Amino acid sequence: MxxxxxxxxxxxxxxxxxxxxxxxxxxxxxxxxxxxxxxxxxxxxxxxxxxxxxxxxxxxxxxxxxxxxxxxxxxxxxxxxxxxxxxxxxxxxxxxxxxxxxxxxxxxxxxxxxxxxxxxxxxxxxxxxxxxxxxxxxxxxxxxxxxxxxxxxxxxxxxxxPWIGNLDSSQMSLPVITVVIAGLDSFNPCAFFVLFSLLGLLIHAKSRTKMFLIGSVFVFFSGFIYFLFMSAWLNLFLVMGQVDLITKFAGSVAVVIAVINIKDFFLFKKGISLTIPDSAKPKLFDRMRKLLKSTSVVSILIGTAVLAIAANAYELLCTAGFPMVFTRILTLNNLSSAWYYFYLILYNAVYIIPLSIIVILFTVTLGKKQLTEHQGRLLKLVSGAMMLALGGVLLLNPTVLSNAFISFILLIGALIVSLAVAFMTDKLKPS
Known part of the structure; x- marks a missing residue:
């Protein structure tokens, strides 16, 4: 042959x-x-x-x-x-x-x-x-x-x-990878920081309705901006085709971002750091305060949308590796356009779930729960470990990602290792 x-x-x-x-x-x-x-x-x-x-x-x-x-x-x-x-x-x-x-x-x-x-x-x-x-x-x-x-x-x-086609129940690798990677990406420390800060300021308004409205609009536009960002990556990779060099590039970028995120767990904001820069925070807080003063529903919606766009410009730096890795995995499968965008929509639907839960809990409890710095660093460690695993696979053998079981074991293994490292680090800290 x-x-x-x-x-x-x-x-x-x-x-x-x-x-x-x-x-x-x-x-x-x-x-x-x-x-x-x-x-x-x-x-x-x-x-x-x-x-x-x-x-x-x-x-x-x-x-x-x-x-x-x-x-x-x-x-x-x-x-x-x-x-x-x-x-x-x-x-x-x-x-x-x-x-x-x-x-x-x-x-x-x-x-x-x-x-x-x-x-x-x-x-x-x-x-x-x-x-x-x-x-x-x-x-x-x-x-x-x-x-x-x-x-x-x-x-x-x-x-x-409907409108998509048949999905073989024996071929669940891509749906599983979509949900898992989106789930990991959704625990975005930068997105959490902006949302917690916004809702924290809204507590003073003492209006659960206003808090829920602004929070919901912010979450929606966060997901929408992310969808547009991922669509751009998807179309770029589709134009470039299934060239092995493109897969290596996506894997390399993911590994670099993963290493920086893991570094942030041990040396937070020291050296290169993928967080919202301190210089950008005053502008974001200023936009948040303007929302508090708004009384018109239309102005609140427009202001929240503008804030979401500005915040997401910084948030993309925090976990840019996940969208890049996922869209590259997606283009390694020869799908129809409807299927490509179905998976992007599924990804972003999963992505906004934690943010939506935060809005609901904050509205109910009026902000009694906050994200601590230690929790933010832990999120960076976990996302970094899993991004490192995915990036490594794209560099070494991307075909194994077509196996749902191997993909699941790979990501669970990275999660266990990162949590073990976090546990040992806490234990070794001087009292």
Whole structure:
């Protein structure tokens, strides 16, 4: 089997195309699309190598699609020619047939197709894609349930989400990663500082309604600004494509930010520190005081929105690594635009949960609970440890993030280590 591409993949006028092969020369041609690190793709590769000994006139042309943008585009083009939607890899095209995924069922189907094409002439899928051969638009044979994201497909039940599509219950890695990373990112010391300060000033107004209104608007705009910020990262990574260097860059930035956050636990605000600078705090407090004097609901809403935008400009520096890591992980999956933004919305919905809880508790208790400096430093240690783990994985082996169990163990391990370090540090402090 030819690795990544074959001599029949050529570049013409800057575009990748497949040169139709001669049935007389090769017998029949199989086009096999796979992803690096996909276990089901590996299984099918082994199966194809075994079958090739039985059919010496069978020619297999394979394409890695997760890290090769041209091959991914070629898969989309060939799938469109067959009238199918590729929901995962591996995807195999043979004659007029296509098979998505790999299982016992698809193994039998592939064997039947190979047998059929060995007895009679089958068109090269490249000819079908170029339009020189025609097929009926029949549903593809699927060895698996089609998921909403292009990952190794596994047999499982699909859940339909309106306007988004099917989500395979066996492919929960990306949703799990989304919730976990967003949950970590949501404990943002900078965001907590601004919100606690704002609500603290509002206590003097002695109006729970005003406190809840301003707090809620602040939280909403914080999430909205974060969504726009992440959308910018997402589109930047999509334009750059699935280039390994971009993944390394995102991982490197995450590691640097993680190290600075971990440093802040031990040496708070000494040296380089990703916190709201003291020089910026007077301006933020001045905006907060102006809100207290506002009586018009419209002016309160506008003032709170402006404050949220100004505060978030500083807050982004605190945990910029998490959005960058997450959006890069997202673009390593070949999803539709609807799915990309679904995950961004899910991320930001999780992100604002702790801030919303703070607003509710502050409104009910009128500010009896405050965030201490020690708690802020602990948040930096935990977020730094987990960001370090994610950044390290992006640098060393990003494919492991497609495994929900490994991703969960990785993040839980980082949490345990950071809490253990915090506990030991407190114990070793002189009385």
């Amino acid at each position: 030819e690795e990544h591409h074959s001599s029949r993949v050529r570049k013409d006028a800057g575009k990748s195309s497949v040169e139709p092969s001669s049935p007389e020369e090769t017998g029949f041609v199989v086009h096999f699309f796979w992803g690096s690190g996909c276990p089901h793709c590996k299984e099918e590769k082994e199966f194809l190598n075994t079958v090739q000994a039985k059919y010496p006139r069978m020619k297999i042309i394979d394409y890695e699609v997760w890290y090769d943008k041209e091959h991914a585009a070629l898969l989309s083009k060939m799938a469109a020619a067959y009238g199918i939607t590729t929901a995962g890899v591996p995807v195999t095209f043979i004659g007029k047939n296509s098979v998505i995924g790999f299982s016992r069922h698809s193994k039998k189907e592939l064997s039947a197709f190979f047998q059929e094409c060995s007895l009679r002439q089958c068109p090269d899928p490249a000819d079908i894609m170029s339009g020189s051969a025609l097929i009926a638009k029949a549903p593809a044979v699927s060895g698996e349930s089609q998921a909403g994201d292009v990952e190794c497909t596994e047999k499982g039940k699909a859940v339909y989400i």
